[in-house]
Amino acid sequence: MIAPLHIGFIPLVDASALIVAVDKGFTAAEGLDVTLVREVSWSNVRDKLNIGLFDAAHLLAPVAIASSLGLGHVKVPIVAPFNLGLNGNAITVSPALHAAIMSEIDGSAMDPMATAQALARVVASRRKSGADPLTFGMTFPFSTHNYQLRFWMAAGGVDPDEDVHMVVLPPPYMVDSLANGQVDAFCVGAPWNSIAVDLGVGHILHFVSDILVRAAEKVLAVRQSWSEKNPEVLAALIRASARAAEFIEHPENRTEAARILAQPERIGVDAEVIQRTLDGRLKVSPDGARRESSRYLLVAREGAGRPDPAQAAWLYAQMVRWGQTAMRPEALKTAMKVFRPDLYDAALGQQGKATGPSDAIGAFAGPAFDPADIAGHLAAFRIGHWKP
Amino acid sequence: MSAESSPKIVIVDESPIRAAILEEGLREAGFTGVVHIREMQSLLARIYALDPDVILIDLENPSRDVLEQMFQVSRAVKRPIAMFVDQSDAASIQASVDAGVSAYIVDGLKKERIKPILDLCISRFNAFSKLQDELDRTKSALEDRKVIDRAKGILMKVKGLTEDEAYVLMRSTAMREKKKIGEIAQSILTASELLK
Numbered sequence: 332m333i334a335p336l337h338i339g340f341i342p343l344v345d346a347s348a349l350i351v352a353v354d355k356g357f358t359a360a361e362g363l364d365v366t367l368v369r370e371v372s373w374s375n376v377r378d379k380l381n382i383g384l385f386d387a388a389h390l391l392a393p394v395a396i397a398s399s400l401g402l403g404h405v406k407v408p409i410v411a412p413f414n415l416g417l418n419g420n421a422i423t424v425s426p427a428l429h430a431a432i433m434s435e436i437d438g439s440a441m442d443p444m445a446t447a448q449a450l451a452r453v454v455a456s457r458r459k460s461g462a463d464p465l466t467f468g469m470t471f472p473f474s475t476h477n478y479q480l481r482f483w484m485a486a487g488g489v490d491p492d493e494d495v496h497m498v499v500l501p502p503p504y505m506v507d508s509l510a511n512g513q514v515d516a517f518c519v520g521a522p523w524n525s526i527a528v529d530l531g532v533g534h535i536l537h538f539v540s541d542i543l544v545r546a547a548e549k550v551l552a553v554r555q556s557w558s559e560k561n562p563e564v565l566a567a568l569i570r571a572s573a574r575a576a577e578f579i580e581h582p583e584n585r586t587e588a589a590r591i592l593a594q595p596e597r598i599g600v601d602a603e604v605i606q607r608t609l610d611g612r613l614k615v616s617p618d619g620a621r622r623e624s625s626r627y628l629l630v631a632r633e634g635a636g637r638p639d640p641a642q643a644a645w646l647y648a649q650m651v652r653w654g655q656t657a658m659r660p661e662a663l664k665t666a667m668k669v670f671r672p673d674l675y676d677a678a679l680g681q682q683g684k685a686t687g688p689s690d691a692i693g694a695f696a697g698p699a700f701d702p703a704d705i706a707g708h709l710a711a712f713r714i715g716h717w718k719p
Numbered sequence: 720m721s722a723e724s725s726p727k728i729v730i731v732d733e734s735p736i737r738a739a740i741l742e743e744g745l746r747e748a749g750f751t752g753v754v755h756i757r758e759m760q761s762l763l764a765r766i767y768a769l770d771p772d773v774i775l776i777d778l779e780n781p782s783r784d785v786l787e788q789m790f791q792v793s794r795a796v797k798r799p800i801a802m803f804v805d806q807s808d809a810a811s812i813q814a815s816v817d818a819g820v821s822a823y824i825v826d827g828l829k830k831e832r833i834k835p836i837l838d839l840c841i842s843r844f845n846a847f848s849k850l851q852d853e854l855d856r857t858k859s860a861l862e863d864r865k866v867i868d869r870a871k872g873i874l875m876k877v878k879g880l881t882e883d884e885a886y887v888l889m890r891s892t893a894m895r896e897k898k899k900i901g902e903i904a905q906s907i908l909t910a911s912e913l914l915k
């Protein structure tokens with residue numbers, strides 16, 4: 332008999348594979364007895380995973396890396412044997428900032444370079460007129476949201492540490508903060524962008540898939556020591572999650588998945604809003620304009636579930652670029668080893684596929700990302716803390 | 720007041736009662752510079768304005784992530800936060816997470832000065848949750864009492880029993896079905912509602 336598992340999660344649509352795995356009975360079918368514990372902060376999830384109150388967790392991919400490197404908190408080696416999703420975030424701006432960017436834009440509003448350069452002009456004219464710097468909300472210092480916002484604006488010439496304010500906000504507070512003017516924009520996962528649009532307080536400016544074609548978002552994280560002591564339990568958990576991810580990706584299952592996720596003790600928002608993000612068909616403007624993208628959130632498609640160490644390397648490179656840590660070759664190695672495609676392959680009985688220096692990230696600016704040459708990658712960007 | 724005489728402590732807690740219990744304890748222990756923040760809007764700006772040495776926050780508070788920003792070295796952060804406790808001090812982390820509180824220590828405060836604050840914080844948080852549990856138990860006991868009385872009334876009327884007989888019947892049924900008497904009483908109320 333396997334001991335009951337406690338797994339922490341934050342109420343976001345990218346926890347869907349985990350939630351559906353449990354609520355649809357896929358974990359029970361693997362012989363697992365899982366209790367999902369809804370949490371209110373990433374710090375809580377991290378700490379409870381670290382000290383063993385949680386056996387596993389829905390975790391920001393960069394937090395898994397930061398914990399393994401001892402950045403920002405105690406060092407606890409974490410492994411991520413399953414990727415809960417690729418992409419899934421969006422950048423939402425206030426109606427005022429949206430209007431300002433649109434009046435400055437030279438090119439398509441869908442082109443992140445055009446919007447970033449327009450943002451740079453908005454920032455410059457605000458500075459000239461003595462207006463306060465713009466404030467951008469994101470979810471955590473070690474978050475994809477933080478890095479995606481920074482990558483985007485820096486490409487247009489905006490220095491995220493000098494030209495604007497970057498502030499951490501808990502996702503449930505994002506919409507209110509945008510409505511009352513505390514922030515001018517934010518980058519967050521579903522469903523919060525859609526809720527801001529529905530309330531008429533925000534425009535979705537970009538899906539993050541406009542900025543990076545593939546970005547590891549949340550992972551199923553466990554302590555490395557736990558993974559070594561419980562290989563079979565972990566394999567069962569990976570299989571149940573992979574089965575749930577496949578289930579969610581079938582369009583005919585989406586309504587049921589959205590209903591499961593909408594439960595008050597899970598994500599706790601309207602099923603229709605959740606389904607929009609699963610379908611990648613989002614209302615992007617308060618006037619009702621919609622945008623559809625098959626890349627908005629990838630749960631199982633395109634091998635999304637298989638952790639890719641190149642993604643971990645990219646996240647580590649962002650930590651270096653923005654001064655969260657110094658560049659150290661052994662730290663890069665540690666970061667890449669957090670993502671464990673071998674455990675994924677073993678659990679699912681698959682043949683591993685090699686990940687080469689091919690550009691797994693697909694960023695809209697800069698050279699193709701090569702995990703073997705992070706210095707070369709960073710040297711291509713003018714704005715950042717890292718200097719060769 | 721300088722940090723050497725009494726460190727400035729900020730309590731971030733939306734529960735006024737718990738914050739008051741903690742504040743009182745800290746004052747009794749001689750920590751005079753204690754400020755309570757209840758309003759989560761612009762939390763970081765409020766904290767920077769107070770410039771505390773120690774920040775205590777309850778774990779039910781989503782704004783805990785906002786504080787994590789203070790670990791970052793950036794223009795916005797005046798005094799970075801040090802590690803919450805020693806890397807080696809796993810027991811302290813465990814105890815504080817169990818109690819439902821987290822402490823952020825601004826760089827420069829000595830470890831031996833942090834320990835009594837943290838210990839006091841943990842014991843007061845534990846005392847508060849015990850109080851909360853007792854209150855919840857009392858409330859649910861009162862609730863059960865009401866339900867049991869109404870169920871007794873129904874049994875007396877329908878089956879022509881005395882009050883004592885009605886109670887004994889419910890109690891023996893509860894024991895046989897391995898349920899609480901409150902649950903049996905609730906089923907009687909539900910059934911009588913359905914059969915109306």
